[in-house]
Amino acid sequence: MRKVPVTNLYNAYVGLDCSMLEINPLFKTSDEKIIAVDCKMNLDDNSLMRHPELEALRDISEEDPTEVEAGKYNLNFRKTGRQRRLYGQWRRSGHGYDGHDQAQRR
Template sequence: MLHHKLITKQTGAAGKEVTAVYVVERKYALQEAYLSIVQDRKNQCSLIIASSEGGMDIEGVAKKNPDAIKKFPVSVTEGISDELALEIASGLKYTPEAVPKAADAIKKLYKIFVEKDATQIEINPLSETKEHEVLAMDAKFNFDDNAAYRQKEVFSWRDITQEDPDEVKASQYGLNFIN
């Protein structure tokens, strides 16, 4: 797989070269959920989007069962409370053993979102394992380019080989380009 082209729904027909492979312990999911944290510019707050129907295309869930997607505004000044984290976690259809762990994970993800100047954190799936652990099985993080001077460590992890070449070239000139 390493240094071969991988073609998926996310890469498009052109595919992407595999430049790294992570080997991890296999875990079996008991329940898969979706969790995202984004900026809600209209309401000037952070927004947590959660669904007990994770592990699949969230846009498909939105079309098929829009009621399965819940939105939770988070005050920028107050942050996420224990109560809100527990409310979100309780709606993910985890077992009672996993709900407090999910609430803790949600609070930690929100902390990363704020402290690292993220613009998006998307976990799909955020799974409860058969051992009642709560683990992010797949994740996407985006960070505010304007905060690069403050987040040197985060931006040092950037792998431009996995990005659109036109967007990389535009960013070298301080421009945003969306293909």
């Protein structure tokens, strides 16, 4: 089997600063072509400044309305069980979420 689709998937994941990239299903045709039928991709919000062409593809209707509203004020909205929390811009870097959540529960 050719390794090119996997290499291309990896290159897209790294090159576009994805936090998730999934192709499902992937088909191999009778003439040995590989076809990606569906793709799901999440991009790191902090990397959009490096990829302005991707910001134009954003579909807000696919996002949680509460998260979209919080984003207008440079906040992150996270659902954690029944609790809801807002995090300021400094939290967007991904540092301390788990530790912060644990401290809140104690």
